Amino acid sequence: MKNNMLGLKIGSIAILAVSFLGVGNVHAAVSNTPHNLGTTGPGPNTYSGTAEICVFCHTPHGADVSASVPLWNRSLGLTAPATYTTYDSLGTTSLDGATAPVGSVSIACLSCHDGTQAMDTVLNEPGSGAVVASYSTGQTWTGNSSPQGIALIGTDLSNDHPVGIQYGGGGLTATTPDGTMNDTDFKAAQNDVINGKTVWWVDTEASPGNGTRQKTDMQLYTRSVAAIDGNAAQPFVECASCHDPHTENSTFLRVSNDGSAVCLACHTK
Ligand code: HEC
Ligand code: HEC
Ligand code: HEC
Ligand code: HEC
Numbered sequence: 467m468k469n470n471m472l473g474l475k476i477g478s479i480a481i482l483a484v485s486f487l488g489v490g491n492v493h494a495a496v497s498n499t500p501h502n503l504g505t506t507g508p509g510p511n512t513y514s515g516t517a518e519i520c521v522f523c524h525t526p527h528g529a530d531v532s533a534s535v536p537l538w539n540r541s542l543g544l545t546a547p548a549t550y551t552t553y554d555s556l557g558t559t560s561l562d563g564a565t566a567p568v569g570s571v572s573i574a575c576l577s578c579h580d581g582t583q584a585m586d587t588v589l590n591e592p593g594s595g596a597v598v599a600s601y602s603t604g605q606t607w608t609g610n611s612s613p614q615g616i617a618l619i620g621t622d623l624s625n626d627h628p629v630g631i632q633y634g635g636g637g638l639t640a641t642t643p644d645g646t647m648n649d650t651d652f653k654a655a656q657n658d659v660i661n662g663k664t665v666w667w668v669d670t671e672a673s674p675g676n677g678t679r680q681k682t683d684m685q686l687y688t689r690s691v692a693a694i695d696g697n698a699a700q701p702f703v704e705c706a707s708c709h710d711p712h713t714e715n716s717t718f719l720r721v722s723n724d725g726s727a728v729c730l731a732c733h734t735k
Contacts, residue, residue, distance in 0.1 A: 495712075495714055496519055496520075496711070496712045497519055498714055499712075499713075499714055499718070501522075501523075501711055501712070501718070502519045503519075503522045503585055504516050504517045504518050504519050504521070504522075505517045506519070507519075509608070509609060510609045510610070510614070511585065511607060511608070511609035511610050511611070511613070511614075512607070512608045512609060513585070513586055513605060513606075513607055513608075514605050514606050514607075514608070515586065515592075515601060515602075515605030516592040516593075518592045521539060521588060521590075521591075521592045522539070522540075522585060522586075522588065523538065523539055523540065523574075523711070524536065524537045524538065524539050525537055525538075525539035525588070525589060525590040526590075527590060528589050528590040528597040529589065529590075530542055530589060533573075533574055534569075534570050534571065534687075535571050535574040538574055539588045539589050539590055540574070540577045540578075540583075540587060540588055540589065541577075541583075541587065541589055541599060542573050542574065542577055549621070550568045550576075550580075550621050550622070550623050551621065551622045551623060551624045552565050552568065552623050552624065552628070552629075552630065553565070553623060553624055553626065553627070553628035553629075553631070554628065554631075555624050556624055561628070562632075562635035562636060562648070562649050563628075563631045563632030563633065563634075563635055563636045563649075564631075564632050564636055564691075564693075564694045564695075565628065565630055565631050565632075566630040566631075566632075566689055566691045566694060566702060567630065567691070568623070568629065568630050569630065569689070570630070570687045570689055570702065570704050571687060571704045571705060571706040572629045572630060572704040572705045572706075575705040575706070575709075575711070576619065576621075576705075578612065578613060579613055579617065579618065579619040580619055580620055580621050581612040581613070581618050581619075581620060582621065583612075584600065584602065584611040584612065585607075585611055585612060586600060586601055586602045586605070586607075586611065587599060587600045587602075588600070588601065627703075627708075628703065629703060629704050629705055629707075630689075630702055630703075630704065631702060631703050632694065632700055632701070632702055632703075633652065633655055633666070633668075633686050633700075633701045633702060633703055633732075634647040634648055634649055634652040634655055634701075635647060635648035635649025635651075635652065636648060636694070636695065636700070637695065637700075638655060638666075638700055638701055639698055639699070639700065640657060640659075640664040640699065650734070651733060651734050651735070652732055652733065652734060653668055653669075653673075653731065653732055653733070653734060654668075654674075655667070655668055655686060655701055656668065656669055656675065656677060656679070656683075657701070658679060663688070664688055664699060665679060665688065666685075666686035666687075666688060666701035667679045667683045667684060667685050667686055668683060668684040668686065668731055668732050669683050669731075670682055670683050670684060670720070670721050670727070670731045681710055681713070681720065682720050682721050683720070683731075684707050684708060684720060684728075684731045684732055685704075685706060685707050685720075686701035686702060686703065686707060687701070687702050687703075687704045687706075687707070688700065688701060688702070689702045703732075708720060708728055
């Protein structure tokens, strides 16, 4: 991701500045977070079978190509539940965007957070050996083999912020002039073409933003759904719009939610 590299560089400079101000370190280090599920993880869930960190989510070889997440080491197609109950089933009269089937990066998060498959169910286990579906032979979890409490999102997503939902009231295409939202209750989305693909995001810097996509911006995910506006590629909100699974920020948020900055990045309220 060329643009991301650039974003990272700019991000590093910003991190230095932020650190000097003592606001906090936003440097990504998954090893210090609850997403380190190996023996070196801080908990609450660690697995005795490996000290590797990335393996619970990524593999260098044999990844699930049905996943629109990079080198994904978990089987989405095989074990994902057939249906999720989505937010739109509540029928709130104010909801404008259309809801796509649960997919994209959200389904990758839910492969652990819906609790339907154990977290050591990976495609390519660490070390030498065949590509397998699960490597739980003789190893045990300290804690639990799925997230617990409120972190166990489950398959009923109707009590969660909508995901797989069109941004800005829908109808945004790559040629929509910047700053035009069907629903003016939303901040303007930005877009850019990288490697021939349109990417979307919402800047988190003070208005009008810096126009550059960074990890600390709210990411929007391009999806084309036949039932929604005839397959036009459009930006959607997914789990990783608000969360970066690698950050050390509290609850993996892309920016601190002090002053509800996460919410106000998208909603004009
Ligand atoms: C809990 C699951 C999880 C773990 C553990 C994890 N990742 Fe990721 N990673 C993801 C997801 C989900 C995405 C896609 C996120 C997105 O859309 O922004 C991703 C994206 C990436 C990307 C591409 C986007 C980017 O941010 O540059 C890289 C590279 C990456 N991960 C590397 C790693 C490495 C290296 C490790 C181990 C130190 C690791 N990840 C651990 C879930 C994980
Ligand atoms: C490999 C399994 C796995 C995947 C994939 C995964 N998570 Fe997690 N996640 C966990 C575990 C385990 C915890 C710790 C939960 C607990 O307290 O029991 C956790 C915790 C969290 C927390 C709470 C952290 C805190 O500080 O309380 C958030 C937020 C979160 N995950 C978001 C995500 C998002 C977003 C994705 C996808 C981008 C994702 N996770 C993918 C396993 C996973
Ligand atoms: C619109 C933004 C947004 C989206 C989309 C979103 N989250 Fe969150 N999530 C948050 C915020 C903000 C928090 C912190 C809540 C708090 O302070 O307790 C959070 C907290 C969490 C937690 C920790 C439990 C808690 O509430 O404290 C988990 C786990 C989690 N999210 C997983 C997910 C998963 C999985 C998805 C996709 C199905 C998702 N999130 C989609 C904003 C979002
Ligand atoms: C990445 C952008 C984004 C972020 C960040 C975000 N939202 Fe949303 N939110 C949306 C979109 C898109 C919808 C769908 C609304 C629509 O189409 O009318 C939505 C829907 C909602 C709804 C339901 C509206 C309805 O009519 O039923 C509420 C309430 C809400 N968000 C509150 C929040 C809160 C609170 C936060 C912070 C924790 C937050 N949002 C963060 C984009 C975002």
